Structure formats: C-alpha cells, structure tokens
Amino acid sequence: MSIDKITTALVSDATVQVDDLPCALMIFSDKGTIRKVNQKLLDLLGYARNDLAEQSIEKIFTLPTRLFYQTHIFPLLKLSTAVEEIFVQLRAKDGTQVPTLLYGNTINNSGDDEYQFIFVSVWQRKKYEEEIIAAREAHEKAVVDNKELREAKEQLELNAELLDRQVQRLRQINVEYESIGKIISHDFQEPIRKIGLSVDILGRKNEPWNKENYLAKIQQSLGRLQALTLCIDQFVSIDTTNETISEFDVADLIHKAVEQAKTETGISNIELSINVNHRIEGYPGLLTELFVEIIKNSITYRKENTVPEISITGQIAQYNHFRFNLNKYKYVDFLRLEIKDNGKGFDNRYKEYIFEMFKRLDFEQDGLGFGLTLVKKIVDKHFGTITASSIPGDGTSLVLTLPVRSNSDGMI
Amino acid sequence: MNAEILKRNNVQVYGSGKRTMVFAHGFGCDQKMWRFVWPAFQDEYRIVLFDYVGCGGSDLTSYNAQRYSNLNGFAEDILDVCNALDIQNAVFVGHSVSSIIGVLAAIKQPALFSHLLLVGPSAKYINEPGYVGGFERADIVELLNTMEKNYVGWANFLAPAIMKNNEQPELTEELTASFCAVDPEVARNFAKATFFSDNRADLANISHPTLIMQCTDDLIAPMEVGEYLHKNISNSELRVLAATGHCPHMSAPEETIAVMKDYLAKHVN
Structure with missing residues (x-):
C-alpha cells in the first residue's frame, strides 16, 4: 500500500x-x-x-x-x-x-x-495520568514519610535478621549436640571398654597374664580418651571464646597460619601462592586456627614425593545473608576464598562426610579426623559457608565464604 | 526441587550437543528474544533457555521483590537453573544486563561456564566523572516514568490479551502464553536493578575467556562501555558488530551468529 x-x-x-x-x-x-x-x-x-x-x-x-x-x-x-x-x-x-x-x-x-x-x-x-501518578506518589511518600511506620519497619527488619541468625545458630547447635552424643556413645565407649577389659583381666587371680601388656593397653586407651577429650574441649571452647571481633588483613593472617602449620608438621618446603587483598571483620584467632588446619591438611595429605602446592585466591561477591528465612533477601559483601592444593584428593562422594567429627578417609596417616570439623565450626561461628570438591590424585579445592562486615551486636 | 526450578524459570532445553549453551535474556523481554539465534547452534550444543522469575512464562508466584531488586538475585536464577540441569563447562550467552548477571554467576561458580559471550554488555549505565556509561540519572528516572505511564489505568500494552496475531497463527500460542509480559512492579524493580547497578569492581574477578559483542551506535551500551569492559576483563576479546541498536540478536541474527561461531571455533575445542 x-x-x-x-x-x-x-x-x-x-x-x-x-x-x-x-x-x-x-x-x-x-x-x-x-x-x-x-x-x-x-x-x-x-x-x-x-x-x-x-x-x-x-x-x-x-x-x-x-x-x-x-x-x-x-x-x-x-x-x-x-x-x-x-x-x-x-x-x-x-x-x-x-x-x-x-x-x-x-x-x-x-x-x-x-x-x-x-x-x-x-x-x-x-x-x-500525571494526576494519578502524582496521587499515587503522594500516597507512597506519605507511607515512606510516616516516621513510626518506618521505624517499626526497620526494627522488624533488624529483628528478622537477628531471628535468622539465632535460628541458624540453634540449628548448628542441634547438629553439634547430636554429633557429640554419638561420640560419647561410640568413640568414648571403645577405649573405656578396653580399659575395663584389661582391668578385669588384671584383677583375676591365678591368671597367667602378662601384666605389662595389659598396662600398655590401658595406657593407650587412656591416651585416646585424653586426645578425644582435648578435641571436644577445643570444639566447645570456640563457642565460649573471649576473643572480640576485629578487622584484619586476611593475607597477613594466612601467612601467620602457614608458618604455624610448617612448624607443627615439621615440613617447610611448600609452594605457596596467596592472592588475597582484603580486610574483613571476624575472630582473627579462630580464623588463624582455621587456616592452620586447612594448610596442615594440604601438607599431611600431599602426594608422595611431591612438594605440596597451595594456592589461595580471594574475591568479593555478594550473597544473601539470610539462610533460614527463604523469603528474605539482603545481599551483602562476602569474601570468597578458593583454596586449592595438589594433594591426594578424595572421592567427591565424601565431600560432606569429611567435615563430620572424628571421620577419616586416609588411614595411612595419623590423625583423629578433627581438623575439618574445627574448620567447619569456625566457619559456622562467622555465619560463612565452606564446601569441598576433589579429584582423587589431582588435589582438593575448598571454597570458603566469610562476611566482610560483622553485625554490631557481635552476631557476625 | 529440580523440577520446581525448571518450571519456575520456564526452562526449555533443545538440541543434542555434548556441550551446553545457556542463553540469558535481557531487560524488557524474555527467552523468545533468542529464537533467531539459538537454532544455529542446536546441532553442536544442548541449548538451554529460561525466563527470569517475573518475566515471560516464569512462575510469577515465585517472585520476590527483595531478591529481584538486586542483580545477584537474578544471578541466583542462573545458578539454580544450571545446577538443576547439572551443567558444567557450558558456553554462557547473555544479552544486555544478563551479561553482568552471567558474570556474577560465573564468579560464584566458575566451573559452570567455560566461555562467556556477552551481547551489548555494560558494567554501569550512569555516567560519573571519569566514566562514560551513556546516561544521566535523570534519563533513567524518565525511563521509569515512561514505563509507569504505560501501566496507569490504561490497557497494559505488554499484556497478552491485546497481542492478537491473526496473520501469523504459529505465533499465537506463545503470545497467549504472555509475550514479554511483565507486572508493573516486576518491570520497575528490574529496570532499577539494571540501570542503577554498578558492577565495575566485579570485572576483575572474571578469568573466563570472554567475548564482548559491541554494536555500532548502541544507545544503551555505547562504544566507550565496550572498551571499558574489554580493558577490565583480563581474558576478553572485543568484536564490534556492524549491527546497530541494542538487539543485534534480533536485528542482525546472521551477523551475531557468525561472530559467535567465529569466536567459538577459535576458542572451544
């Protein structure tokens, strides 16, 4: 047309x-x-x-x-x-x-x-239309400007955040309570049973027993009980720490942890690359412990005849800091750390199992299976997250997120 | 859970390739924007299309104003969809604001994507001293007003009912399934999240090989913006398309496809 x-x-x-x-x-x-x-x-x-x-x-x-x-x-x-x-x-x-x-x-x-x-x-x-929009805007503005309403809303929001934190904490405590219960009924019972058995045999008259042998067994079981008790004590003390929240340089803290891990393992030849240029708020003492455990793991579970390589990179990303209330969203800055090593690695089926208390995958190495449990507990204390993934023979990658800012009330 | 996500985001999967290509639509429309482009890749790739919650055929009851007032909330949609389909190492294709949404998703889960193909991306739309974004704040406020006026007591032009299409009955079905339909609140929040965002600091966190597809005379993402992205995404390549405007995947699909294929041929084994 x-x-x-x-x-x-x-x-x-x-x-x-x-x-x-x-x-x-x-x-x-x-x-x-x-x-x-x-x-x-x-x-x-x-x-x-x-x-x-x-x-x-x-x-x-x-x-x-x-x-x-x-x-x-x-x-x-x-x-x-x-x-x-x-x-x-x-x-x-x-x-x-x-x-x-x-x-x-x-x-x-x-x-x-x-x-x-x-x-x-x-x-x-x-x-x-302009009249309609103006009327609506006036209405919206009236709602926004209503001081009491606004304050009540802000208070509600704060309470929602606090509630979310408290529910999270409660859930964490429930899980811990349950796992400590299992430990008392299982891990602690085993050495106690052994001691009982040895004492029983030692107490029998006219038995052709080898006294030294049974005393050694008692000694060993006592040692085990002591080690377990120390772990539980360390675990519980995280909740009752006297430390206060402060701001610190994360790379400094990692370097300090590396030195400590080297001393504790007696191995100082490691290849390290740290690319983290951030300051965050948190419990510096607990987080040092966390990095010591992670680095010790990379050293202990290194491949035979290889120098352990560990790379740590940090980036800022925004995550929702509500975890429990699925309808609430508030995106805040987190430090996302990726920690990779060239160690033995493990089957990905166990990526959650490794954080459980006294659970171990590698029985060639001495250890109680407590390091990553401590790590998880410290992450929880900061309301962060940790996930692991691994390829056997290739190494392990941990992704750790920690809030950059803590809440003023100390509930990070 | 997975089935819920697939329904929530109206996920459509086509093609038969071994590798996956995920297409993310921009502000203003939905996954149908890609329909001139994705068929060209379906022999080599498994094609994944979706709508953000609030757009197109998504489940509107899942809409959460707090979540979708932040581009990270949209990025969670991408993560949810990719994880529901167990996607790894896919090629990500994002248009307009979805470029940055894809970048945010890639930072949180780097292994999801092998390459990022960004069509008309921008890291910040509003000018500030030392940075050209293309707009003043007042321009964006005016855009929001224009959108408002299309919703006030008047037939909502984006609503499906008025989208009669008797001449092309093959289109009717998708039109009745609400074409580009958006609720005013959804549109307003998406526009604000898009145009008031500043994601310049995130660019340094991307190490994926990235193709920046810059159009000629693109009002929404001017040349300076494309160059800024290229400078700040370490592993990026900038290609300037002859296509004009902000939607080369619709106005010049052949060129768009050719540039994508050229890049993929060079970078994907």
Missing part, C-alpha cells in the same frame, strides 16, 4: 491523502531509517520534510523513549509484528516533549521489512 494515498474499500474510486489523516504517520526501514512521514507528523513536531528524510527514527524520540524503544518496542515489533497503545514521548524540533500513543505494524515492501508507526497526541490523557 502506498503511503501517498489510501484507497478505501467502501468507496472504490475515492482516495484519502495521508497528509490529511488526523494522526502522525512514519514509515521506516529495518535499519531504523525514516523513509516517509506525513504532514501531521511534521506539524506536530515542527519539522520540515527535509529535516527528517533518511534520518534515524530516534531523532524524533526523547532519550527515555529511545531507551524504551530499544528494550521493549523493538523486540515486540520484531517478534510479534505489531504493537498497540504504547505511551511514548516524542521530541519536537524545539526540544519540547509531545506525549503520544503509538500504534505500529510491520509491512513487507518488495522483500524488505518496513515498519509503520502512527502517533496520536494525548495531551489530555497525559494530564490525567
């Missing part, structure tokens, strides 16, 4: 000049170049025909309209071939804004897609 004339179906020989139409009309190419406009459009915007010929359609859009065109109107036009009843502001030649309703569709002009838009000015409608 030609832009110049519209033939009506009702009156077969009558034609309508598009310039006479009571709406603005614009035809443009797939590339957004204006092909044709009618007189009404020129009048509405104060342009001469030559001003717009072969120009970009965006010339007659205000900046927000251009944005809206790119994000909404163009995709809609492209996918559905027609758009209707869209409110857009046009930009007149003198810079004034012209409120219009836009209708558009796609036409095929000898193989090429073309688009035609009509604009109807809506000065009155705009006035009503």
